Amino acid sequence: MAAMDNEPCEDGAIGVIELELMKLVRHLETFGRRSSLYVHVDRAGYLAMRMLESLGPVSTSVLAQALHLDASTVTRQVMALERGGLVERRADPADGRSSAIVLTPEGRQSMCAVEQERRRHIQALVSDWDDTEQAEFGLALARLNASLVESVADHDDLHRCQDTAAPVSS
Numbered sequence: 319m320a321a322m323d324n325e326p327c328e329d330g331a332i333g334v335i336e337l338e339l340m341k342l343v344r345h346l347e348t349f350g351r352r353s354s355l356y357v358h359v360d361r362a363g364y365l366a367m368r369m370l371e372s373l374g375p376v377s378t379s380v381l382a383q384a385l386h387l388d389a390s391t392v393t394r395q396v397m398a399l400e401r402g403g404l405v406e407r408r409a410d411p412a413d414g415r416s417s418a419i420v421l422t423p424e425g426r427q428s429m430c431a432v433e434q435e436r437r438r439h440i441q442a443l444v445s446d447w448d449d450t451e452q453a454e455f456g457l458a459l460a461r462l463n464a465s466l467v468e469s470v471a472d473h474d475d476l477h478r479c480q481d482t483a484a485p486v487s488s
Contacts, residue, residue, distance in 0.1 A: 349439075353439075355432055355435050355436060355439075356432070358402065358404075358428050358432075359399070359402065359404060359428055359429070359432060360398075362395050363395055363398060363399050363402075363404070364429060364432050364433075365385065366381065366385065366392065366395050366396065366399065366405075367399065367404065367405070367421060367425055367426075367428075367429040368429060368433070369381060369384050369385055370405065370419060370420065370421050370425075371421060371426070371429065374420075375408065375418035375419065375420040376418055376419060377410070377416055377417070377418060377419070378392055378393050378396060378419065381396070381419060386467055386470060386471075396419055399425065403422055403424050403425070404421070404422060404424060404425030404428055404429075405419050405420060405421055405422060405425050406419075406420060406422050407419055407420075408420055
């Protein structure tokens with residue numbers, strides 16, 4: 319048996335980050351299941367509504383790009399939000415053949431209620447952290463999310479290049 323098989327994984331910074339991220343995901347999933355936050359709108363719908371709030375009326379494809387999701391996934395999310403009366407489609411004045419997705423007043427109210435409750439929970443979690451620690455954590459999370467987006471884009475570009483590469487003949 320190789321020596322590597324008997325040795326524990328290294329506990330360096332990357333090991334700590336890996337383990338803590340897994341714990342974070344587990345805690346967030348548990349929190350989501352136990353919480354009443356997403357009674358009226360699920361987590362994916364909430365994020366779509368937050369994005370609509372910042373972008374304004376947009377097409378499904380623009381919303382999908384902003385969320386870094388496939389358009390079919392976003393279409394299903396938008397349909398669920400429409401059924402709940404949280405968003406609606408309006409004719410695009412620039413192109414009558416397409417529509418733009420907009421938050422309804424009920425959607426904005428629901429989104430704000432979830433946002434306030436989420437912020438209240440987060441504030442309680444970090445209430446014993448000083449302002450600098452909270453700001454640094456926020457910046458670290460933003461940086462991690464940016465790295466994740468960049469990593470996914472690089473991965474997609476690599477696969478796109480592999481899919482379009484001409485087969486090599488011998």
